[in-house]
Amino acid sequence: MKTGFYNIFFRGITLISKFIFIIFLGKYSVDETNLGIYGLIATTIALLIYIIGFDYYIYNTREILNTVNEKIERIKNQLYFHLLAYLIIIPISFFLIFKLKFINVEYLWLLLVLVISEHLGQELYRLFTTLEKSIIANMMLFFRSGLWAWCVIFDFFILKNPINLKKYILLWTIFSWLSFLVFILLLKKVIKISKLTFSKPNWSWIKAGVKTSSVFFIGSLSFLIIQFSDRFMIDYFFDKKLVGVYTTYAQFTNAIDIFTFSVITMVAYPKLIKSFKDTKKYNKIKSQLFKHLILLSTILILLVCLIAPYIFNFLGKELILNEINTFYILLVSVFVLIISNVYHYDLYVKKQDNYIVKAAFIGMLLNVALNMFLIPKLNIFGAAISTLVSYTTILIYKLYFSKKSPE
Secondary structure (H helix, E strand, C coil), X not given: CHXXXXXXXXXXXXXXXXXXXXXXXHHHCCCCHHHHHHHHHXXXXXXXXXXXXXXXXXXXXXXXXXXXXXXXXXXXXXXXXXXHHHHHHHHHHXXXXXXXXXXXXXXXXXXXXXXXXXXXHXXXXXXXXXXXXXXXXXXXXXXXXXXXXXXXXXXXXXXXXXXXXXXXXXXXHHHHHHHHHHHHHHHHHHCCCCCCCXXXXXXXXXHHHHHHHHHHHHHHHHHHHHHHHHHHHHHHHCCHHHHHHHHHHHHHHHHHHHHHHHHHHHHHHHHHHHHCCCHHHHHHHHHHHHHHHHHHHHHHHHHHHHHHHHXXXXXXXXXXXXXXXXXXXXXXXXXXXXHHHHHHHHHHHCCCHHHHHHHHHHHHXXXXXXXXXXXXXXXXXXXXXXXXXXXXXXXXXXXXXXXXXXX
């Protein structure tokens, strides 16, 4: 019980910190441009750490759990794989990002350093979770992703310094690296490393990991493209002000998704796995998951519908108020996404991973096509419609094959 409380506390305070930073940036910036730039930087980092990560942790988690004496070797080989990914993926990605002028070149070195620290931090978070140290993992998440936002608030309100987005990204980078270095020392104690020695990469092991992880990676990347590609298209067809508006709306919907996952889904899906052989118990847990997700997501969405307009008025940005219909479409989208999680984990427990991957891939293709058609015509409202259609398609696909798959 204590573990669950602390996990929710640290996840919650991290979420609140990011939320307050968005509100602060929206309120005190001259216009929505800073929000747009921040949104594109955060989106770029989120995409790159997944591409670099390649869902390799899925393979490595199993390997670490199944070994007692070779944990360090497994971790080393994963690091060798990621080093190779850095050398290949980062130059290509950065060339495209800065060539297409999604992000100004003044952020190049900051972005490079931040991508590496955020990726290492994400892998360390997963490693602590694998080692059943979830409280440490979520504490690290707050230090890495939440604490710096309060330093921004202190800098502006107490030290009376003007808005400076580049300084804020620098603060994020510093806290990201400090968090990684502090918690890597803690990891040394957790897995009782006496000393580190050099060992050559085990290429056959790395190759096996790539083969295993590639299937999951396709699904994860497809889903991330649905979540984030619209920001780049909005910037390409319009400007960073509209990206800023869309980022503000997405902060609310992401919070609903993360909260329902942390409170309900994260608790329920291990129970689904354990009860799978008992059909009656399994169906009961699945039914409860469905009902609880509908209830909590509905309450949260209604609460957001009541509170959000007041926050948007507080921000004092006309564009955010004018595009509010986009916000309501995104709220419907997140409701559809949350409900689809029931069938997602049902397929996962039944080991029907191919349907999960196919659903994400089909949704991604549909999303990109709709974005390219609708965003130039309807701006961010078109992006919201594309997201809703994609999530609905994924829900229907997973629902169909969930019902079709044998118990």
